[in-house]
Amino acid sequence: MTSTYAGPPAGTATAVPAVVATEVTKVYGSGDAAVHALRGVSVGFARGAFTAIMGPSGSGKSTLMHCLAGLDTVSAGRVQLGDAEITQLGDKQLTLLRRDRVGFIFQAFNLLPTLNAEQNILLPLELAGRKPDRQWFDQVVDVVGLRDRLSHRPNELSGGQQQRVACARALVCRPQVIFADEPTGNLDSRSSAEVLSFLRSSVREMGQTIVMVTHDPVAASYADRVVFLRDGQIVTETYQPTPGTVLDVLKSLGG
Numbered sequence: 001m002t003s004t005y006a007g008p009p010a011g012t013a014t015a016v017p018a019v020v021a022t023e024v025t026k027v028y029g030s031g032d033a034a035v036h037a038l039r040g041v042s043v044g045f046a047r048g049a050f051t052a053i054m055g056p057s058g059s060g061k062s063t064l065m066h067c068l069a070g071l072d073t074v075s076a077g078r079v080q081l082g083d084a085e086i087t088q089l090g091d092k093q094l095t096l097l098r099r100d101r102v103g104f105i106f107q108a109f110n111l112l113p114t115l116n117a118e119q120n121i122l123l124p125l126e127l128a129g130r131k132p133d134r135q136w137f138d139q140v141v142d143v144v145g146l147r148d149r150l151s152h153r154p155n156e157l158s159g160g161q162q163q164r165v166a167c168a169r170a171l172v173c174r175p176q177v178i179f180a181d182e183p184t185g186n187l188d189s190r191s192s193a194e195v196l197s198f199l200r201s202s203v204r205e206m207g208q209t210i211v212m213v214t215h216d217p218v219a220a221s222y223a224d225r226v227v228f229l230r231d232g233q234i235v236t237e238t239y240q241p242t243p244g245t246v247l248d249v250l251k252s253l254g255g
């Protein structure tokens with residue numbers, strides 16, 4: 001089945017996409033038990049833009065993100081990340097692609113408790129055998145506002161600060177895309193605002209590309225664009241969203 005979504009209005013999508021999904025289908029299980037989580041999704045995510053994915057529960061948001069990030073395989077269709085067609089890659093190549101080109105931020109901060117903030121931020125580079133670029137590290141630390149917390153362990157940091165460490169950890173590798181899955185789901189509204197402002201400045205000031213799944217219209221309003229899923233298809237999108245416009249679309253989708 002193909003998506004009913006006809007694409008952005010003429011003249012609005014000018015940037016080169018960092019990730020493109022073409023006719024992506026994902027079916028879990030088979031026969032009577034088959035769940036069609038994605039039904040022919042075609043969508044591009046512009047480089048240097050902050051895009052949110054929204055939709056009612058079960059509409060396929062996490063599945064789409066996992067397929068875009070090479071965390072899950074597609075049943076049919078293609079995903080292109082930069083110059084790599086990830087749907088053609090084997091497990092080993094996918095692992096390297098995720099390590100070298102993709103950053104992740106999850107709802108649970110996933111920091112190592114025995115390492116301090118600086119060590120947590122630098123861990124992925126260390127694991128990849130890459131030397132940290134000190135100047136870039138300093139810039140990232142300043143953007144996230146963690147300069148005076150670098151020697152603190154996660155249990156000495158607030159939830160918002162821990163998530164900012166997780167954001168810095170994703171950014172320091174200079175990934176082509178950062179995928180964020182409900183990054184503010186565990187945070188109070190003040191810490192959420194801190195993290196979202198930081199994500200937005202990493203896009204504005206550092207040219208980062210971010211794709212974020214969220215349920216929260218306020219979180220989505222920090223993005224440049226919101227794409228909406230329903231029943232495994234992209235049904236509409238909005239640019240320069242506000243919490244009000246996002247809520248209106250969600251209501252119309254029954255979310």
Ligand SMILES: Nc1ncnc2c1ncn2[C@@H]1O[C@H](COP(=O)(O)OP(=O)(O)OP(=O)(O)O)[C@@H](O)[C@H]1O
Binds near residue numbers: 029035056059061064
């Ligand atoms: N591993 C799985 N096995 C079987 N079905 C699955 C699996 N993962 C997801 N699904 C189903 O696929 C559909 C889409 O799920 P998905 O988690 O992508 O939705 P979502 O929009 O992220 O939902 P939510 O907002 O509740 O997190 C749902 O019907 C879900 O039950």
